[in-house]
Amino acid sequence: MSALDGLPTLRDVIEQHDLVAKKSMGQNFLLDLNLTAKIARQAGDLSQCDVLEIGPGPGGLTRGLLAEGARKVLAVEKDRRVMGALAEIAAHYPNRLEVINADALTLNPLERLTPPVRVVSNLPYNIGTELLVRWLTPKEWPPYWTSLTLMFQKEVAERIVAQPGSKKYGRLAILSQWRATPHIVMELPPEAFSPPPKVHSAVVHFEALAAPRFDADPQVLERIVAAGFNQRRKMLRASLKGVGADIQDRLVAAGIKPTDRAEQVPIEGWCALAREVAKG
Template identity: 60%
Template structure:
């Protein structure tokens, strides 16, 4: 035994016992150090009495940390059937507070199985991380059922989420995240912390939803404007926004935004103004 707070063997032993070599096709890189996984769990704030939704638990390193830190219930979605026996051992050791759903997280509606408010804490598989984040940021209504997202990404993705205008990493993810949330990088994790080590470092991002978006805009129209602008980020708005509306220059004028700006230099407030102007032009 490990001397681990939950009495379970170290993750290295669990992986060896169950033959859980990480699969590249599933974007798996396991974090084996319980001190690090508990640090991620604590970044989500005090977990006593809290429900947590986790994606891609693998052999259960972060899962164990969430339960040790006091989560009342953890619902974990795992695609890799090889991991299910190891996760069943975690559930048994923690009095059944862990529920495992075998399947694709893109097909699971957390709002249907969690009790609001819940928190999302996950070391996201690289291949679905960005898509899941966009879905969590664009629910049917706001504020969402989740009260925080504590997510591990490749460091370059994390930097895009928290970037500001004027930076080369300012983009669609930055706008979607910061329009409705406070976003910050809690800490970085070097590639060597993982087994096997990925080619890039990682970072843990914490997003906390605002009661209302920072500036009024219709989500669909905001995404349309932002997608057009960053789709041709080297072009001026009067050109790049033509994929959103033929009258791109008139749209900029109506929004009070200089048409010669490029997407990198357009602020969140200006993007929202462009989205409102697009809505007014469509209504007219």
């Protein structure tokens, strides 16, 4: 991409700005601009969208998003050291890149974005899951984003798309698949990054649904799912005992066997149980 966008290679950028990935910030820089462009393409047509990117680092994915035609990229970066490198990209793409030096966990980006919005990020490992849960559990649905295209550790990605009966099926799969359609669209080996992490990575693309697949109160659903999977080896009549003294009757009313374990219950069953519990 250096030949296409006229900017230096990422290795040169890292050397020029003396950037070393910090483990404390969950940083692993993706240096192959062909890969960052491919990730950007997984998000679909960006020409009519604003894009939110969390943790751009030296800007490899940022460049991919801009080269793929994103109307605007809002890049939120906590590490002040990379501001110079990102400023060079902003100068190269006038009026299309806004960089904010802030903590993504405390910033509200909405006032700086114009719908439709797509979120595309190589998320810092240490905050990736927390950000995903926030994006999937807003007070109002549909959310401000139309899609998420996010890189995680491969193990986390597999948990997101896991199906009932799988050991990886749990709270993250239910939250992800209840209100969105997630698919793993790319896998990346450790050597694609600097420094190489100890695990493989994967990119997951989520399309937001206009409405949840099944009716349920989000807070009730979250509470019972958390309770069920916190003791996933137990039968539901035991793991959900704290939800209410009559939980066995509620399970039966929802069409769930009280002797089932959490991983055996599909999303539809959890939503049915949430409706029963919400009756009070």
